[in-house]
Amino acid sequence: MSPLASDVQVAVIGAGAMGAGIAQVAAQAGHPVKMYDNRPGAAAQAVAGIDRQLTRLVEKGKLQAAEHEMIRLRLSPVDTLEALADAGLVIEAIVENLQVKQTLLRQIEALCADDCILASNTSSLSITSLAAGLARPQQVVGMHFFNPAPLMALVEVVSGLATEPAVASCIYATAQAWGKQPVHTRSTPGFIVNRVARPFYAESLRLLQEGAADCASLDALLRDAGGFRMGAFELTDLIGHDVNYAVTCSVFDAFYGDFRFQPSLVQKELVDAGRLGRKTGQGFYSYAEGAERPTPAELCSLTSAEACVIEGHLGVMQPLVERLSLNGIAVTRRAGSGVILVGDATLALSDGRLASQRAREDGLRNLVLLDLALDYSTATRIAISWSADITENARDHAVALLQRAGLKVTAVADLPGLVVLRTVAMIANEAADAVLQGVGSAADIDLAMRAGVNYPCGPLAWAGNIGIAHTLRVLDNLQRSYGESRYRPSLLLRRCEATGGTLHD
Numbered sequence: 325m326s327p328l329a330s331d332v333q334v335a336v337i338g339a340g341a342m343g344a345g346i347a348q349v350a351a352q353a354g355h356p357v358k359m360y361d362n363r364p365g366a367a368a369q370a371v372a373g374i375d376r377q378l379t380r381l382v383e384k385g386k387l388q389a390a391e392h393e394m395i396r397l398r399l400s401p402v403d404t405l406e407a408l409a410d411a412g413l414v415i416e417a418i419v420e421n422l423q424v425k426q427t428l429l430r431q432i433e434a435l436c437a438d439d440c441i442l443a444s445n446t447s448s449l450s451i452t453s454l455a456a457g458l459a460r461p462q463q464v465v466g467m468h469f470f471n472p473a474p475l476m477a478l479v480e481v482v483s484g485l486a487t488e489p490a491v492a493s494c495i496y497a498t499a500q501a502w503g504k505q506p507v508h509t510r511s512t513p514g515f516i517v518n519r520v521a522r523p524f525y526a527e528s529l530r531l532l533q534e535g536a537a538d539c540a541s542l543d544a545l546l547r548d549a550g551g552f553r554m555g556a557f558e559l560t561d562l563i564g565h566d567v568n569y570a571v572t573c574s575v576f577d578a579f580y581g582d583f584r585f586q587p588s589l590v591q592k593e594l595v596d597a598g599r600l601g602r603k604t605g606q607g608f609y610s611y612a613e614g615a616e617r618p619t620p621a622e623l624c625s626l627t628s629a630e631a632c633v634i635e636g637h638l639g640v641m642q643p644l645v646e647r648l649s650l651n652g653i654a655v656t657r658r659a660g661s662g663v664i665l666v667g668d669a670t671l672a673l674s675d676g677r678l679a680s681q682r683a684r685e686d687g688l689r690n691l692v693l694l695d696l697a698l699d700y701s702t703a704t705r706i707a708i709s710w711s712a713d714i715t716e717n718a719r720d721h722a723v724a725l726l727q728r729a730g731l732k733v734t735a736v737a738d739l740p741g742l743v744v745l746r747t748v749a750m751i752a753n754e755a756a757d758a759v760l761q762g763v764g765s766a767a768d769i770d771l772a773m774r775a776g777v778n779y780p781c782g783p784l785a786w787a788g789n790i791g792i793a794h795t796l797r798v799l800d801n802l803q804r805s806y807g808e809s810r811y812r813p814s815l816l817l818r819r820c821e822a823t824g825g826t827l828h829d
């Protein structure tokens with residue numbers, strides 16, 4: 325399917341943060357763009373704001389002055405909806421309210437040509453509902469940009485029940501022509517990104533609630549071991565707890581209270597207190613002038629580890645073996661069940677059981693569980709937890725070994741799945757369910773999470789790296805530990821494990 329020709333008139337309704345960004349993207353791609361807002365003067369202000377953005381790009385040498393001039397000429401604020409009648413594509417980015425958006429779409433539909441595409445930038449409303457009651461619901465499609473639209477690559481192209489496939493394909497191709505990375509998705513709660521990302525916040529909030537570690541340590545683990553740009557607490561402080569909590573509540577309600585999406589009392593309390601994050605100067609962290617950011621906890625061993633034994637294959641942790649050798653540790657290999665032995669300690673990747681439970685069930689003494697790292701050869705930090713029977717000496721040996729390999733070691737309480745492993749397993753689980761339910765293809769879901777929220781790896785590919793069987797084991801054990809449907813594994817993971825297939829089949 326071809327994109328809309330670049331001379332097709334685009335209309336953007338709503339000249340707030342998103343509308344302005346979208347208008348800039350469309351104008352930069354060569355379209356004449358009209359902007360309308362029902363707040364007098366807002367459209368003109370937005371056009372002036374885009375002009376300032378473009379001037380900055382010219383100053384930085386990222387845009388030619390002549391090109392800037394051309395883009396500026398393509399943008400025009402208008403004062404009436406009627407002025408948008410010649411648009412071939414209308415993108416609405418007005419207030420997030422179903423009735424208000426439906427009313428607007430009815431007005432626009434009556435004004436524009438029959439083949440005009442009516443796109444909504446809604447992040448949470450159903451495209452099916454938005455289109456209901458229109459004369460041409462097949463022309464309605466979601467075109468969900470991410471903030472800031474000129475910088476974020478992802479566009480979710482959302483099809484409602486009535487959306488004509490050719491319309492969705494045309495918007496997909498148009499988003500590509502605008503330099504974006506589109507993905508197809510169906511109109512289901514949260515679409516792809518706002519659904520699959522829920523566990524990223526939820527698991528940190530739960531770990532905090534259950535006393536796993538402090539915010540700074542949990543954030544540092546997601547960054548330094550998980551490879552995420554930010555931890556969940558610093559990110560929600562940035563997004564705003566009111567906004568993040570509202571999205572969680574809306575997805576939770578839309579799934580009829582499925583406990584997978586249960587909001588957190590910890591976050592609700594921040595919202596109740598008005599501690600909304602950076603914008604109010606206080607969230608999980610303080611943003612007051614001169615406030616110091618707490619430092620993540622780190623264990624230090626004064627002993628030195630010189631040698632260790634690797635029993636069997638360490639699975640996703642295998643790159644650690646080379647890292648240990650490179651750091652001067654004498655590594656002996658022998659057959660076994662995938663553990664590292666140092667001094668009296670046994671180190672193993674978590675499988676979602678408590679360390680104390682696994683030590684007892686598997687007859688292991690002085691067990692130290694390691695968390696997941698995105699890449700064990702480059703991670704700078706790792707979380708550990710240990711069984712209750714551990715001796716100080718054994719724990720010290722484990723810390724010394726990891727330190728010698730160049731890792732900062734952060735202790736977390738004995739909770740199932742530690743931090744990164746549990747978070748990634750739950751994100752992958754949600755992604756797998758989204759594939760199972762036809763919300764998007766595995767490739768699109770992985771792409772959406774990388775391009776929309778900067779995940780270092782697509783969650784389904786990540787589950788493949790961990791191993792489907794291990795990911796499933798972690799989830800099964802989490803579910804067993806908590807006895808909650810929140811941790812129930814997706815049928816798709818179970819099917820893949822049973823058939824030996826991959827999540828991208």
Ligand code: NAI
Nearest residue numbers: 338339340341342343361362363417418419420446447471
């Ligand atoms: P905003 O509040 O900055 O801008 C909304 C604009 O729409 C305002 O200028 C307002 O005057 C105008 N408006 C309201 N009702 C109108 C109407 N009936 N006719 C014409 N103009 C009207 O909001 P923002 O953040 O730009 O969001 C807009 C839409 O984009 C919402 O649907 C939101 O859910 C969605 N969205 C927001 C993202 C974000 O991070 N802010 C990200 C992705 C989507």
